[in-house]
Amino acid sequence: MAHRLPEGQDVRNRYWSSVASDYRSHWSTTHADGKLYARIEAAMLSEFIGASEGRRVLDLCCGTGRNSVAIAMSGASVVGIDGAEGMVEQARNVARERDLENVEFLVGDSRQLPFANDEFDAVVGTRFMYMMDQEEKRRIIQEAARVVRPGGAVVLHFNGFLFGLRHEFGNLVRGRMCRMRDRYLWPGTVGRMFQGLRVERVVGVKLPNLAILERAIGSKTALQVNRLARVPFIRFLCQYILVVARKGGTPLPGIAPITSEERMDCDSVSS
Numbered sequence: 001m002a003h004r005l006p007e008g009q010d011v012r013n014r015y016w017s018s019v020a021s022d023y024r025s026h027w028s029t030t031h032a033d034g035k036l037y038a039r040i041e042a043a044m045l046s047e048f049i050g051a052s053e054g055r056r057v058l059d060l061c062c063g064t065g066r067n068s069v070a071i072a073m074s075g076a077s078v079v080g081i082d083g084a085e086g087m088v089e090q091a092r093n094v095a096r097e098r099d100l101e102n103v104e105f106l107v108g109d110s111r112q113l114p115f116a117n118d119e120f121d122a123v124v125g126t127r128f129m130y131m132m133d134q135e136e137k138r139r140i141i142q143e144a145a146r147v148v149r150p151g152g153a154v155v156l157h158f159n160g161f162l163f164g165l166r167h168e169f170g171n172l173v174r175g176r177m178c179r180m181r182d183r184y185l186w187p188g189t190v191g192r193m194f195q196g197l198r199v200e201r202v203v204g205v206k207l208p209n210l211a212i213l214e215r216a217i218g219s220k221t222a223l224q225v226n227r228l229a230r231v232p233f234i235r236f237l238c239q240y241i242l243v244v245a246r247k248g249g250t251p252l253p254g255i256a257p258i259t260s261e262e263r264m265d266c267d268s269v270s271s
Ligand SMILES: C[S@@+](CC[C@H](N)C(=O)[O-])C[C@H]1O[C@@H](n2cnc3c(N)ncnc32)[C@H](O)[C@@H]1O
Pocket: 009, 012, 013, 016, 017, 060, 061, 062, 063, 064, 065, 066, 067, 081, 082, 083, 084, 087, 108, 109, 110, 111, 125, 126, 127, 128
């Protein structure tokens, strides 16, 4: 699958529609570390939003419904929205194959959501912020903040900047500058980006090469070791970072309490 993404929303939608079936099968054929990442991320999203029956959750840029379906399995009712018809079609197939009636998928733009204010208990979104410029990021976060109810969480996924520096090093050497500022989450930018929300947690999803460790020490211990991904400094060793922000009010019940490490995380990166 190509990593260099076309600019412009229409072109983007066509691109993602054209790779939709590959994208769906990628998650079953990907290497062990990728599968482990997907499993950990889905569990973290559910933990941070307190996914359970009676909750209404929006999954932004849901793609083929990877996380929408995982969250719907907890009993929450989920709406996934994506700009690419092909992706939405695949997502609907996945839900049908699993007989899930508490998840629906819509074609739509995450920068301009077709929902009323305060309509969802939580909003999540993974693996798309890297393709958005600063203005698009601002609009998406503003829309997420509008449709989530007071006390509800917005959980968004970013690429970590250390991973970015390593990943883009080759390009820099060859003089091919990419939009470093847009593609990665830089320390000190989180508070500004999440205006109107209170940033509560900034955590890494999975430590590098955790699957190798999992083979050596077993799944349960590997997942315990992976708690280190939530600790300051260590989190930025991770390729993927989750930012958890809340809209005013008291957190909805059933949400995992913030640990002291996670709280320190927020203080050190919000500005
Ligand atoms: C890499 S996929 C991620 C899919 C899914 N969130 C996941 O983690 O597997 C990025 C998705 O973002 C969608 N997308 C990009 N811009 C969008 C926009 N403005 N509104 C809605 N969807 C958008 C694309 O169509 C594509 O399905």
